[in-house]
Amino acid sequence: MSWDARQRAMLAEMGFRLPAAAPVAVEAVELAQTEPEPERIAVAVAAPPPAIVRVAAPAAAAGFSGLDLPALREAVSGCRACGLCEQRRNAVFGQGALEQVQWLVVTDPPDEADDAGGEAMGGNPLSDSGRLLDRMLLAAGQPRTGDAASAFVTPIVKCRPPRGRAPLPPELDACEAALAAQVELLRPRLVLALGLQAARRLTGLAEPLGRLRGRVHRWRDLPVVVSFHPAYLLRSPADKAGAWDDLCLARRTMQAS
Numbered sequence: 001m002s003w004d005a006r007q008r009a010m011l012a013e014m015g016f017r018l019p020a021a022a023p024v025a026v027e028a029v030e031l032a033q034t035e036p037e038p039e040r041i042a043v044a045v046a047a048p049p050p051a052i053v054r055v056a057a058p059a060a061a062a063g064f065s066g067l068d069l070p071a072l073r074e075a076v077s078g079c080r081a082c083g084l085c086e087q088r089r090n091a092v093f094g095q096g097a098l099e100q101v102q103w104l105v106v107t108d109p110p111d112e113a114d115d116a117g118g119e120a121m122g123g124n125p126l127s128d129s130g131r132l133l134d135r136m137l138l139a140a141g142q143p144r145t146g147d148a149a150s151a152f153v154t155p156i157v158k159c160r161p162p163r164g165r166a167p168l169p170p171e172l173d174a175c176e177a178a179l180a181a182q183v184e185l186l187r188p189r190l191v192l193a194l195g196l197q198a199a200r201r202l203t204g205l206a207e208p209l210g211r212l213r214g215r216v217h218r219w220r221d222l223p224v225v226v227s228f229h230p231a232y233l234l235r236s237p238a239d240k241a242g243a244w245d246d247l248c249l250a251r252r253t254m255q256a257s
């Protein structure tokens with residue numbers, strides 16, 4: 001199977017129905033589905049400032065500054081900087097490319113499977129949402145595994161909140177230090193925020209996810225694009241087409257930067 005055929009198969013699985021006539025270049029399909037692009041980005045740059053207050057935690061706040069990646073991973077696994085450490089089974093540092101990282105994919109907090117396995121979405125065979133995420137990233141040309149890996153996936157807080165509740169502001173503040181340290185080491189070009197909690201934290205806006213999508217935000221001098229969490233897409237497959245629009249916006253944004 002050629003690369004184009006594989007990519008077309010992945011897009012179809014995500015909810016797209018590409019024209020039956022072969023060979024339609026995927027890039028052309030993307031552009032046709034997402035025009036007009038320049039106006040959308042221009043509006044996003046002019047978006048109003050954040051509407052909610054957040055504490056920008058430096059990496060040094062929790063002793064994460066100055067560490068290399070293995071040491072940072074170890075520090076996160078033993079971190080007790082907020083109350084979420086009390087009931088976690090494993091802190092979830094994240095998985096993906098460690099060099100030449102293009103996309104940092106920041107998801108909502110770990111789910112039960114992530115907490116059990118200590119890996120971010122897809123590190124265990126129970127995670128359908130992780131498999132969908134991997135297909136989405138591969139289709140977007142930013143895989144998190146393999147020789148060409150260019151994405152790193154990590155949750156907005158590294159420890160699962162009890163009973164899956166939303167993380168509290170002090171917990172988000174504390175764990176931003178770990179995320180900041182990951183950014184310093186991985187040096188991604190763009191952040192893709194998947195899910196409402198990750199999106200609100202990184203945009204600083206207490207708005208519905210639908211209003212955060214389709215525009216480019218900024219966090220720590222990085223462009224941020226918002227999309228659906230893969231677990232939501234499994235429940236609402238009609239929104240997969242919208243998720244693909246978001247991935248195309250992320251691609252165009254990174255290419256323009």
Ligand code: SF4
Pocket residue numbers: 076079080081082083084085091157158159171174175178
């Ligand atoms: S959620 Fe983050 S800050 Fe809180 S204990 Fe876990 S790693 Fe540390």
